[in-house]
Amino acid sequence: MEKNVYLDLGYWAQKKAKEAGADETGIGINQSRSVEVDFRDGKVENLKESTQQSLWIDIHSKGKFSSHSTNDLRKSSLEKFIPNAVDLTAFLEKDDFRTLTPPELYEGQHTVDIDINDPAQVAVTAEERLNRAKELGALLEGRDERIISIASGFYDSHSESYLLMSNGFEGHNESTSFTHGASVSMQGEGDKKPEGWKYYRAHHLEDLVSAEETAAEALLRTQDRLGAKKVPSEQLPLLLENANAARLLYYLLGPMRASYIQQKRSFLEGKKGEQIAADVLSVIDDPTVVRGLGSKYYDGDGIAAKVRPVISNGVLDDYFVDVYYGNKMGWQPNGGGTSNLIIKPGTRSGQEIEAALDKGILVTNWLGGNANSTTGDYSLGVAGWLIENGKRVQPITEMNISGNYSDLLMNLVEVGNDPYVHSSFRTPTLLFDKVSFSGS
């Protein structure tokens, strides 16, 4: 369907919902087409192509709220689906905090061309996809005699979405995505078969890190794992590789949301304007990064996305406030989610920080674990390297780090100058002091 066909359907659904008794609606229509090509050891393993579409509708009726979605977009089906959705809403309880976005928050979208839709995507042929996936794998063949198996893949998609709010918002978003990478398995000690991988994603095909570099990293990240073992439990500095630092910080994003605070599940409640981390940490949320993986013009509530400080010199600037929980807390909504989180870089590279480290553990992989948003306690599995006198002396695995985020963040001693740009969370290398590692 063309753009106006979806928009027309959206407005038609809006009208149907009003006719059925809804006071206000939020409607989203998503459409995407994707192709996935997987190779294993020189042969196609999976080839998958698909087109999908869906419509969701939020119904606000007499102070009550419900949300519905379907992938059956035929008008004959929606003609029954929508009135049923409105009928159902009547049986719920009234909630005065559930409102549409105040229209003034739709205003002021930034005007940067974020360039997240690659026009070159339509020209990518089936043959090119196959070749790209195959060649990436082929670059690894024969590179190490311990290799058992090589998987490589190329995936691309084109997505469009529409957002219509009945109080006067219309949004359209169109983007492309390309991912390629490889996973390698090697014969290790005994029955162990360490695995390593590297995948890169970008909005534009030309922005993907080269196949050569991707393959080389996948190989290195597997060779790195050979002979890994746990070392004795000890409190040590934690050096966190830039490409994997986001995982540690993601656990902070929940407790920074108004929903967590209102539900009394956030250890960061009451910390706005307070020092929650060492002063070397400054984070902004920037939706305007050209070709950025988190770049956008508006969020799911239709609120105009804006550049905003999140943490400045260790002080928590603000929470993430969506419309509903903003209403409950009496706070001005600023968008419930993030776009591109960018950490202010320091002065030294990851390599320089590592070379200057007397003893510590470099973490390059995470192995499960979790964190408690209410208390800030965490316990996470890690793998990487034991560093002594600036050198990687022993690959480690099967170890845990445990503690509380309040302490961990205050023990951040250095931020690298090497933000990882292939993610919507652009983290540089991070060095934390006094982290509890458990091992043998």
Added chain:
Amino acid sequence: MVNMSRRDFVKVTGTGLALATLPGFIRSGFAKDNPGDNPYAFYFQRFGIDEDMVSKVMAEALHYGGDYCDLFFQNKLSNSIRLQDNIVNSASTNVSLGVGIRVLKGNQTGYSFTEDISLASMKAAARTAASIASGAPKAAPQTFNATKLMNYYDTSVSWEDVGVKEKVEMLQAINDDVFKEDPRVVKSSVSFSDSENYILVANSEGGLSTDYQPMLRISVGCTAEEDGRRENNYFDYSARDDIRFLTPERLKRLPKEAVARTVKLFEATTPQAGEIPVVLAAGSSGILLHEAIGHGMEADFNRQGISVFSEMINKKVAEPFVNIVDNGMNPNVRGSINVDDEGVPSQETMLVEDGILRSYLHDRITAKHYGVETTGSGRRESFKHYPMPRMRNTYMTNGPHTFDEMIASVDYGIVAEQFTNGQVNIGPGDFTFYVKAGHLIEGGKITAPIKDVNIIGNGPEVLGRITMVANDMKMAEGGWTCGKNGQGVPVSMGLPSVLVSAITVGGRG
């Protein structure tokens, strides 16, 4: 097929309350629902298809000489309703309808799907999937034979016929109980979700299977405050069942458990970090098996030679009292299936028998590769995904020891009781699972509660360190979803109390 009689018990409520909304052609099929002699007429009617259409789509799928093809029709209706801050203030419904078309050529898979179940759309998708092969067309079957199946989740009330009002009242009653349970409770949330999944699988060998897969999950979460400290925890049930599962006893136990698990955390401490003995309490501790051995036994990883278990079949991996199965036939259990998503009847698969590694979990591709029968383990998240070998309900059967013996044998260690998540790296076998709550063992006695520790170990090593297995096997009660290659499927797990002699526990430095 047993499912077909389901409608006989259901009266149309006529209240307009049905939470799930159906595409019109499906709804209209219900009124004159009479399967008659054709056991799969109900499903053909539901999807608006017939044998001739299926045959024509298959002819397209085999146009370039694929070895095999299958069509996976799916219509899933999902509902959820939630209480927060003392009011039932949101509900959601989802309707998903489509067909996935898979073509195999050797070990290679071509896959496409369409959300439009018209002959033209299905043929176009079939031609896309067909391109995995590159030979001369093959013939498609003209007629299909229904696979005879057992029913492991006999239900009599459709979720469509459970009204919103009834659910609202149920959630309110639970919420009231949460606050009555303990004055320290400051927040409560209750959510309930149900779904009905209708599937039809037809393959180019003329096989045809259908299934009606119900599911429910109910979860109660709460936050409590004491002396300026806060703790949060939850309790949930999940089952392939209808509304009858929610007995008064279970509805009373939900708030009780949720609150007890939360306030207990005020007394909780953290164990000393390092390798210590761990007693896994009976029940959801089965997560150990899921991560330590289950994934590594999925045959696709072994066919590729990349699992730590790839060369261990018929070798000793554990003490002789260790027996581990993966079973799709446990009545009304979350991971049970009457038929897998390749149309193969459900089975029980022995992973470890008397300490010896026995069978991988197979789908069609891996079974062919190894020259064995599939174990009925081919599962997929939806019609948008191709099947892979997956677990169903993975558990250990009873052993010769007792829980008390285990505790008495430990000088310093922990009992792990509640879990939130786990994962494994298939190749090296390193796995973790997160213990939300448990207790310390000191001097052979259970002492203080503990919370929030990650446990990390190596699959084959930990299996070898299971030194005691008790006779109190229990299945997990909550809703577990297993993720693999981006696909989530419902599973369950179980364990009798088990002692692992040493495993790395996160904790104080």
